[in-house]
Amino acid sequence: MTLPRPIQWTGTGTVRLLDQTALPDDERYRDITTVAAMREAIAALRVRGAPLIGIAAAIAVTLTEAGAGAGPTLEDVRAACSELDAARPTAVNLRWALDRMRHRAEVAVAADDPMAPALRAEAQAIWDEDRAMCERIGEAGAELLGDGDVVLTHCNAGALATGGIGTALAPVYVAQRSGRHIRVIVDETRPLLQGSRLTAWELGRAGVAYTVIADGMAAARLRRGDVRCVLVGADRIAANGDVANKIGTYGLALAARAHGVPFYVAAPRSSVDLAAPDGAAIPIEQRAAGEVRGFRGAASTPSGAEVWNPAFDVTPAELVTGYLTDGGLLTARELGGLAPLSELAVR
Amino acid sequence: MTLPRPIQWTGTGTVRLLDQTALPDDERYRDITTVAAMREAIAALRVRGAPLIGIAAAIAVTLTEAGAGAGPTLEDVRAACSELDAARPTAVNLRWALDRMRHRAEVAVAADDPMAPALRAEAQAIWDEDRAMCERIGEAGAELLGDGDVVLTHCNAGALATGGIGTALAPVYVAQRSGRHIRVIVDETRPLLQGSRLTAWELGRAGVAYTVIADGMAAARLRRGDVRCVLVGADRIAANGDVANKIGTYGLALAARAHGVPFYVAAPRSSVDLAAPDGAAIPIEQRAAGEVRGFRGAASTPSGAEVWNPAFDVTPAELVTGYLTDGGLLTARELGGLAPLSELAVR
Numbered sequence: 001m002t003l004p005r006p007i008q009w010t011g012t013g014t015v016r017l018l019d020q021t022a023l024p025d026d027e028r029y030r031d032i033t034t035v036a037a038m039r040e041a042i043a044a045l046r047v048r049g050a051p052l053i054g055i056a057a058a059i060a061v062t063l064t065e066a067g068a069g070a071g072p073t074l075e076d077v078r079a080a081c082s083e084l085d086a087a088r089p090t091a092v093n094l095r096w097a098l099d100r101m102r103h104r105a106e107v108a109v110a111a112d113d114p115m116a117p118a119l120r121a122e123a124q125a126i127w128d129e130d131r132a133m134c135e136r137i138g139e140a141g142a143e144l145l146g147d148g149d150v151v152l153t154h155c156n157a158g159a160l161a162t163g164g165i166g167t168a169l170a171p172v173y174v175a176q177r178s179g180r181h182i183r184v185i186v187d188e189t190r191p192l193l194q195g196s197r198l199t200a201w202e203l204g205r206a207g208v209a210y211t212v213i214a215d216g217m218a219a220a221r222l223r224r225g226d227v228r229c230v231l232v233g234a235d236r237i238a239a240n241g242d243v244a245n246k247i248g249t250y251g252l253a254l255a256a257r258a259h260g261v262p263f264y265v266a267a268p269r270s271s272v273d274l275a276a277p278d279g280a281a282i283p284i285e286q287r288a289a290g291e292v293r294g295f296r297g298a299a300s301t302p303s304g305a306e307v308w309n310p311a312f313d314v315t316p317a318e319l320v321t322g323y324l325t326d327g328g329l330l331t332a333r334e335l336g337g338l339a340p341l342s343e344l345a346v347r
Numbered sequence: 348m349t350l351p352r353p354i355q356w357t358g359t360g361t362v363r364l365l366d367q368t369a370l371p372d373d374e375r376y377r378d379i380t381t382v383a384a385m386r387e388a389i390a391a392l393r394v395r396g397a398p399l400i401g402i403a404a405a406i407a408v409t410l411t412e413a414g415a416g417a418g419p420t421l422e423d424v425r426a427a428c429s430e431l432d433a434a435r436p437t438a439v440n441l442r443w444a445l446d447r448m449r450h451r452a453e454v455a456v457a458a459d460d461p462m463a464p465a466l467r468a469e470a471q472a473i474w475d476e477d478r479a480m481c482e483r484i485g486e487a488g489a490e491l492l493g494d495g496d497v498v499l500t501h502c503n504a505g506a507l508a509t510g511g512i513g514t515a516l517a518p519v520y521v522a523q524r525s526g527r528h529i530r531v532i533v534d535e536t537r538p539l540l541q542g543s544r545l546t547a548w549e550l551g552r553a554g555v556a557y558t559v560i561a562d563g564m565a566a567a568r569l570r571r572g573d574v575r576c577v578l579v580g581a582d583r584i585a586a587n588g589d590v591a592n593k594i595g596t597y598g599l600a601l602a603a604r605a606h607g608v609p610f611y612v613a614a615p616r617s618s619v620d621l622a623a624p625d626g627a628a629i630p631i632e633q634r635a636a637g638e639v640r641g642f643r644g645a646a647s648t649p650s651g652a653e654v655w656n657p658a659f660d661v662t663p664a665e666l667v668t669g670y671l672t673d674g675g676l677l678t679a680r681e682l683g684g685l686a687p688l689s690e691l692a693v694r
Contacts, residue, residue, distance in 0.1 A: 024649045154563075185655075188639070188647060190537060190561035196639075196648040204649050212639055212654045214537035215563040216501075216595025220660035223597070248563025250570070251602050258601050292535070292543075292559055296645035300535060301543040302371045302551050307559045308532075313567035 001177060001206045003159040006047065007056055013120075015059050019046045020160060024201040035060050035080045042087040042094075045192065049161020050235045050271060051130050054093030057084045058123040061101040062116070071115040077105040089283045090244055090312050092236040092273040097126050127163045133268040133326035134164030141171025141231065141266060141324040145182055149175075149228040152185040152218065155246035156198040157233025157266065159206075167266040168231040169199070171324065176208055183209040185227065187218055189246060191291040191309065215248050219255035229321075230256045234267035241317030241332025242279030247310055253319040265315075266324040272335060279314035287311050348524060348553045350506040353394065354403055360467075362406050366393045367507060367541075371548040382407050382427045389434040389441075392539065396508020397582045397618060398477050401440030404431045405470040408448040409463070418462040424452040436630045437591055437659050439583040439620040444473050474510045480615040480673035481511030488518025488578065488613060488671040492529055496522075496575040499532040499565065502593035503545035504580025504613065506553075514613040515578040516546070518671065523555055530556040532574065534565055536593060538638040538656065562595050566602035576668075577603045581614035588664030588679025589626030594657055600666040612662075613671040619682055626661035634658045 006018045014033045021044065022028045030046065032038050038060035041047050047056045064072040064080040072080075081098040088094060101122055108118035145151070157168035165173045172182045184203055189195035196212045203210040213221060221227065230252060236244040243249070243265050256263040276282050292307040294300050301307070317332040325335070353365045361380045368391065369375045377393065379385050385407035388394050394403045411419040411427040419427075428445040435441060448469055455465035492498070504515035512520045519529045531550055536542035543559045550557040560568060568574065577599060583591045590596070590612050603610040623629050639654040641647045648654070664679040672682070 025646060187563070188537065190535065190563060193647045196652070200648050200652050204652070210653065212648050212652050214594065214639055214656075215561070216534070216537060216598055217655065217657065217660070219598030219601055220594060220657060221655065223660075247561065247567060251563055251566030251598055254566055254601050254605050255598050292561055295540070295642040296647060298643040298645045299372060300540045300642065301547050301559050305543070305547050305551070305559050306557065308564065308568065309561075310564065310567060313564070313570075 001173065003165060003173070003206055004202055006052060006160045007059070007163070014063065017041055017047050017056070018160070020048055020198060021046050023197050032060070033063060034065070035063055035083055038063065039084055039087045042084070048194070049156065050091035050093045050233065051162040051167065051268060052160070053088065053091055054097035054270070055123070055127045055130055055163045057094050058097045058101050058126045060084055061098070062119045062123050064119070073115070074105050074109045077115070077119070078102060088285060090235045090285045093270055096270050100126060130162055130268065131164035134162050134166055134170050136326040137167050137266050137268065137324050138165055138170030138174035140328045141264065142174035142178070144229060144264070145171055145175040145180060147180040149180070150183045150185060150226050152187070152221065152227050152230045153199060154187040154195060154232050154249050154252050155189045156194040156202070158199055158202045160198050160202050161233060167233045167268070169202070170266065171231060172208060173206065176206070181209065183211065185221055186210050186212045187215050187248065187252065188212055189248060190215055193296070194246070218252050222255050222259045222261050225259070227261055229262040229264055231264050231266055234265050234271050235312055236276065236282050237265070237267060237272045237323070237335065238276040238278045238282060239272070239274045239336045240278045241320060241323070241335055243315045243317070243320060244279060244282045244284065244312045245315065247313050250313040250315045253315045257319050262321040263319060264322055264324050265320050268326050274336070279316065282314060284313070285311040348520065350512060350520070350553055351549055353399060353507050354406070354510070361410065364388055364394050364403070365507070367395055367545060368393050370544050379407070380410060381412070382410055382430055385410065386431055386434045389431070395541070396503065397438035397440045397580065398509040398514065398615060399507070400435065400438055401444035401617070402470070402474045402477055402510045404441050405444040405448050405473045407431055408445070409466045409470050411466070420462070421452050421456050424462070424466070425449060435632060437582045437632045440617055443617050447473060477509055477615065478511035481509050481513055481517050483673040484514050484613050484615065484671050485512055485517030485521035487675045488611065489521035489525065491576060491611070492518055492522040492527060494527040496527070497530045497532060497573050499534070499568065499574050499577045500546060501534040501542060501579050501596050501599050502536045503541040503549070505546055505549045507545050507549050508580060514580045514615070516549070517613065518578060519555060520553065523553070528556065530558065532568055533557050533559045534562045534595065534599065535559055536595060537562055538642070540642065541593070565599050569602050569606045569608050572606070574608050576609040576611055578611050578613055581612050581618050582659055583623065583629050584612070584614060584619045584670070584682065585623040585625045585629060586619070586621045586683045587625045588667060588670070588682055590662045590664070590667060591626060591629045591631065591659045592662065594660050597660040597662045600662045604666050609668040610666060611669055611671050612667050615673050621683070626663065629661060631660070632658040
């Protein structure tokens with residue numbers, strides 16, 4: 001099973017990104033050498049997916065430019081974190097990863113440790129932990145899947161969205177590794193087509209069977225009765241279990257409920273924001289009109305058409321069957337009540 | 348208020364179509380002079396919309412080629428009807444209009460009337476009746492709308508889909524004519540984007556305010572609470588009120604129900620097929636994979652990706668608040684029980 005590597009260290013301590021805006025046509029890599037370049041890459045969705053942008057931002061902090069001859073100062077690190085934090089507003093992982101980097105920089109200064117190795121170790125730890133979390137999510141979710149099962153997913157919460165085997169797709173990969181064949185119904189996920197461009201590409205590489213549908217087909221597909229469960233990721237989960245995820249997730253959850261199809265949200269516990277009591281407290285990113293006005297460069301509306309383009313929606317906890325986390329399959333109540341979560345979230 | 352004219356007689360008795368596949372970029376017209384050309388135009392969606400393809404097919408029958416010096420024979424007409432009937436399977440209007448044309452040809456032969464004028468008169472009658480039905484649908488629906496209301500629609504069931512002011516959009520136009528300002532939220536309607544390409548273009552011409560959204564945004568938009576009602580058309584309505592309409596309609600109906608937003612289906616009574624007891628009896632057209640694999644040449648999936656592409660879905664009658672018809676606002680029970688409907692449908 002070959003999974004893509006959306007982010008890699010280069011030999012020289014900079015980082016190489018797979019430019020996800022060019023998929024599925026081109027597998028194009030970009031070397032990122034500055035904080036500003038990573039901020040642009042995050043804002044332009046060259047690198048995307050809540051867990052992955054946390055990793056990417058952490059790695060970007062290691063690129064903080066130092067004054068001549070010196071390592072970066074705490075002020076340099078804080079400035080880099082502020083710059084990166086503003087790149088996208090909804091995913092909590094970005095803020096959480098930057099909080100960790102800032103904290104590590106403070107510890108290094110207090111202990112008089114050299115800054116650069118400390119930052120690099122912390123970024124690598126965030127990445128390694130994410131990879132391990134993906135595996136645990138996959139193990140928890142694979143128990144739900146039998147040979148020949150069909151699952152339905154939205155957007156991309158796979159290897160291209162994380163530092164490992166993904167969140168929503170992790171159960172599929174773990175099941176497939178153990179010899180169970182799964183078919184994935186892939187919502188194309190307008191406007192940016194992360195499903196048809198990224199999830200389909202990634203599943204094809206991994207040798208997993210898939211079927212792409214337009215987003216409006218999901219309800220009709222669920223009605224056919226052959227979908228075992230819906231698996232989606234999360235950009236942020238509120239304390240009560242409400243889930244901010246890619247726009248379209250909420251309608252999908254309503255359709256799943258109408259047909260009695262289990263609806264699972266797969267995310268590391270670091271996606272839980274205990275400071276947000278419910279979904280209404282989660283800021284929703286509004287993106288540019290051009291994304292809805294066209295389709296990969298081809299205009300699809302009259303020029304200048306008024307559009308509404310929220311990048312995410314909120315699925316209320318009552319529509320979620322369970323949360324597949326690095327701590328196993330949890331209920332909304334368990335998710336909000338676990339002590340380690342608050343440490344993870346506010347650290 | 349300027350509405351487009353998707354079909355027009357030319358001075359020479361042939362017909363001119365607005366090629367809807369080229370919108371919104373190009374307003375391109377094609378002269379259609381043969382049955383085969385009209386069949387191609389219907390199958391390729393150059394002319395589309397359940398009522399309009401009925402009109403277009405009826406007009407195409409008037410183009411039936413006659414033997415040298417003679418008008419078309421009954422056999423010529425029957426062959427033309429068979430050819431046109433196979434162009435698309437789901438909309439009942441196509442079959443219904445062709446049944447009328449065949450019947451008129453039989454009457455002409457029995458009465459020894461000249462064939463060509465008889466066919467032309469029947470096609471014009473179908474068109475004129477459709478125009479009048481649109482007006483009555485508009486009057487029935489406009490009563491539901493107040494100044495400043497926001498409605499949400501899917502696909503295109505406007506002037507571009509009918510011989511008049513549309514079905515789902517007719518209430519908007521009637522309200523607007525009487526000085527009430529309405530905003531229409533337009534689902535873009537993948538894969539062929541009839542909402543963003545056609546409905547937005549048509550509303551813009553008519554001076555009606557609109558906002559285009561991706562299909563997956565509809566549930567989030569309905570949750571905001573500012574949508575007065577959902578208005579959609581129908582390609583075929585079963586005797587129990589189940590509605591076959593553009594793929595995505597069913598998910599929209601589920602979302603409307605979840606938010607208590609009234610969901611109206613606007614269609615002439617000729618869209619009711621009393622021979623179909625419920626939605627399961629309605630054949631659903633499966634269209635080519637290429638429609639989901641991209642848009643206008645821009646690929647959105649890996650090449651050769653497996654897709655599922657039903658053109659329509661079925662919304663169960665229990666999700667429909669009411670049917671806006673040329674006979675007023677009806678319930679499913681009224682729709683199935685009205686005597687004139689069976690005459691219309693089987694005539």
